[in-house]
Amino acid sequence: MSANSLxxxxxxxxxxxxxxxxxxxxxxxxxxxVTPGHFDFLVLRDAVTPETMQGLKATxxxxxxxxxxxxARNAYSSFKHFLVMTGRSGDRPxxxxxxFDLISYRSMLTRQQGNRxxxxxxxxxxxxxxGLLGVSDDAIGFLKSLRMKKPDVGVPxxxxxxxxxxxxxxxxxxxxxxxxxxxxxxxLSEAAFFAIWLTRAIGQRPCQTAALKVxxxxxxxxxxxxxxxxxxxxxxxxxxxxxxRSSLKVRPLIQQLGAPLHDYLQRVRARFDGRLGDAxxxxxxxxxxxxxxxxxxxxxxxxxxxxxxxxxxxxxxxxKSERTGRSLHVTPARLRRTIGTRAAEEGHGELVVGExxxxxxxxxxxxxxxxxxxxxxxxDAAMAHSLAPLARAFQGEKPERFDPEKTDPSSVIVDLRxxxxxxxxxxxxxxxxxxxxxxxxxxxxxxxKPWLDGPHQAVLDDLIARRDQQxxxxxxxxxxxxxxxxxxxxxxxxxxxxxxxxxxxx
Numbered sequence: 388m389s390a391n392s393l394x395x396x397x398x399x400x401x402x403x404x405x406x407x408x409x410x411x412x413x414x415x416x417x418x419x420x421v422t423p424g425h426f427d428f429l430v431l432r433d434a435v436t437p438e439t440m441q442g443l444k445a446t447x448x449x450x451x452x453x454x455x456x457x458x459a460r461n462a463y464s465s466f467k468h469f470l471v472m473t474g475r476s477g478d479r480p481x482x483x484x485x486x487f488d489l490i491s492y493r494s495m496l497t498r499q500q501g502n503r504x505x506x507x508x509x510x511x512x513x514x515x516x517x518g519l520l521g522v523s524d525d526a527i528g529f530l531k532s533l534r535m536k537k538p539d540v541g542v543p544x545x546x547x548x549x550x551x552x553x554x555x556x557x558x559x560x561x562x563x564x565x566x567x568x569x570x571x572x573x574x575l576s577e578a579a580f581f582a583i584w585l586t587r588a589i590g591q592r593p594c595q596t597a598a599l600k601v602x603x604x605x606x607x608x609x610x611x612x613x614x615x616x617x618x619x620x621x622x623x624x625x626x627x628x629x630x631x632r633s634s635l636k637v638r639p640l641i642q643q644l645g646a647p648l649h650d651y652l653q654r655v656r657a658r659f660d661g662r663l664g665d666a667x668x669x670x671x672x673x674x675x676x677x678x679x680x681x682x683x684x685x686x687x688x689x690x691x692x693x694x695x696x697x698x699x700x701x702x703x704x705x706x707k708s709e710r711t712g713r714s715l716h717v718t719p720a721r722l723r724r725t726i727g728t729r730a731a732e733e734g735h736g737e738l739v740v741g742e743x744x745x746x747x748x749x750x751x752x753x754x755x756x757x758x759x760x761x762x763x764x765x766x767d768a769a770m771a772h773s774l775a776p777l778a779r780a781f782q783g784e785k786p787e788r789f790d791p792e793k794t795d796p797s798s799v800i801v802d803l804r805x806x807x808x809x810x811x812x813x814x815x816x817x818x819x820x821x822x823x824x825x826x827x828x829x830x831x832x833x834x835x836k837p838w839l840d841g842p843h844q845a846v847l848d849d850l851i852a853r854r855d856q857q858x859x860x861x862x863x864x865x866x867x868x869x870x871x872x873x874x875x876x877x878x879x880x881x882x883x884x885x886x887x888x889x890x891x892x893x
Contacts, residue, residue, distance in 0.1 A: 442521035541754030565704035590726030594690035616645025709778035780875035783835035
């Protein structure tokens with residue numbers, strides 16, 4: 388689209404991926420792949436003159452045709468914010484944006500709103516560069532004189548921010564346990580469960596998850612009869628990509644995730660049999676309402692819907708942070724930052740971290756390498772007892788006194804390594820066989836009922852001793868594996884002590 392053709396608005400224009408919209412419409416609303424586009428010019432009509440509106444529309448059309456929809460959307464949002472902050476209305480509509488307008492606007496912005504001016508500058512520079520009316524020369528001169536920094540996206544990682552940064556090992560384990568428990572209770576849909584697990588495993592962005600199709604999971608048989616699971620992940624933020632599925636990156640999945648994901652996808656495919664020419668082209672995570680339009684992304688969630696799906700699961704997962712004592716607020720970005728942080732903790736450099744996160748520019752990966760957090764090198768009993776009430780790692784039932792006559796012997800949990808007299812720690816109220824290692828896995832299990840007089844202190848002492856051994860032999864990463872169990876045992880000790888105290892006082 389040339390500058391000359393932009394001077395007169397064309398009746399029809401197209402996004403970079405070919406989605407059509409009408410330039411003369413007062414509202415542009417469409418979905419480009421998994422990204423929604425919505426531009427409401429009616430709300431701006433009284434604040435700008437017709438000539439300025441024409442320049443704005445033409446510039447946004449250029450951005451839509453040559454850049455990502457999100458870029459145009461952010462530019463529109465920043466321009467709208469500029470009009471609101473500078474008090475433009477029907478009494479004084481803006482005919483030309485000048486240096487004085489920008490100086491006034493800049494003075495009103497808070498530090499957190501600095502990105503607004505950056506995005507407005509992108510719009511205005513392109514607007515002026517296309518030779519369109521509406522932006523003065525001195526406004527561009529002012530913008531060029533500013534030293535505007537892009538937002539430092541590495542701050543949440545570098546500071547290990549408890550709200551936006553990567554999860555600690557204890558938080559990550561609490562989130563995983565809560566995720567599995569919520570799904571087992573039936574509180575989470577299959578789509579939410581697998582979307583979160585894939586994000587935890589790979590660290591892809593919501594737009595990539597939303598663009599996945601049933602056919603993207605490849606199952607290959609090995610000579611020994613087992614199966615290999617490979618996921619073709621749509622790439623994002625690729626400079627020349629038309630849409631997220633323009634290129635795919637193959638990522639291996641472990642069998643524990645790949646096998647149930649394959650079963651889930653067979654059910655999704657069955658839902659689309661007869662509705663699509665090829666049901667394997669069905670979305671991996673279908674939208675709640677599937678439109679009747681036939682397109683490559685028909686039935687897919689938008690990136691925003693995928694992000695909301697993952698964030699809304701927090702209310703069901705109910706995981707606690709040992710840093711704040713409050714419920715974890717987990718977003719796709721936090722899960723992605725956790726993946727990058729874990730890779731850096733393993734000793735990988737910028738190139739490997741960038742490859743894992745599929746960064747186009749590996750410079751973004753340097754934050755993870757610089758910010759390798761210091762894992763708590765030593766946890767003693769005092770620290771365990773102080774963190775236990777915050778972490779809330781114990782998920783089991785209310786403790787009771789051991790009564791051999793009322794207890795099924797097969798449900799009793801003992802460990803001779805901890806107590807040579809075979810004194811029981813508690814019992815399992817679960818049904819069926821359990822493949823997890825007792826008693827380590829019991830203290831974080833919902834089916835565990837500890838005994839008030841169980842040898843819980845001995846369990847804690849044993850775990851801390853083994854942690855110290857692992858720390859000296861294999862380093863902090865391996866030593867921290869059972870940290871959540873340590874906190875759960877400490878919490879059980881505190882609960883039992885409180886219960887015994889209440890009984891003696893009663």
